[in-house]
Amino acid sequence: MSQAGGIVIDPHTVIGMNCNISQQVILGKADGGAGNTAPVIGDRVYIGPGAKVIGDVRIGNQVVISADCVVTEDIPDKSIVFGAPGRVISSEGSREYIYRTDYDR
Numbered sequence: 001m002s003q004a005g006g007i008v009i010d011p012h013t014v015i016g017m018n019c020n021i022s023q024q025v026i027l028g029k030a031d032g033g034a035g036n037t038a039p040v041i042g043d044r045v046y047i048g049p050g051a052k053v054i055g056d057v058r059i060g061n062q063v064v065i066s067a068d069c070v071v072t073e074d075i076p077d078k079s080i081v082f083g084a085p086g087r088v089i090s091s092e093g094s095r096e097y098i099y100r101t102d103y104d105r
Contacts, residue, residue: 016043016061023049030055030072042077 007021010028015021025047029037037056041047045059048067053059060077071086080090 010038012038014038014040016041016045018044020046022047022051022067025050026052026054028052028054039071 006024008026008028012029013027019041027039027041031037039053039055040058041053042059042061042063044062045065047053047065048069050068051065051071053065053071055072057071058074059071060075060079062078063075064080065071065086066082068084069081069086070084071081075081075088076091078091079088081087082089
C-alpha cells in the first residue's frame with residue numbers, strides 16, 4: 001500500500017487517465033487473499049473525500065463517487081454514486097463534474 005496525503009492505494013489498483021482522487025480516499029482489496037482483488041478505475045473519474053472503493057470492482061468512465069461513499073460493486077459508465085453502501089443515483093452522465101480542457105487540442 002502507498003499512502004500520501006491520507007490517500008491509500010493498493011499497489012494492484014488500476015487507475016485510468018484524468019482521475020481526481022480527493023483526500024482520505026481508500027482504494028484497496030476486500031481481504032488479504034491471493035490474487036488481484038483490487039479496484040479498476042476508469043478514465044475521468046472523480047472520487048470525493050473520504051470515499052472507499054473496496055474489492056474486485058470496476059468503476060466505469062466518467063463516474064462521480066460522492067464524499068464518504070463506500071463502493072463494493074461495479075459501477076457503469078457515466079454514473080453518479082452516493083451513500084454507504086454506494087448506489088447509483090444518476091446515469092445521465094457526469095460532464096458537469098469532470099472536465100478535461102485539452103480534448104479540443
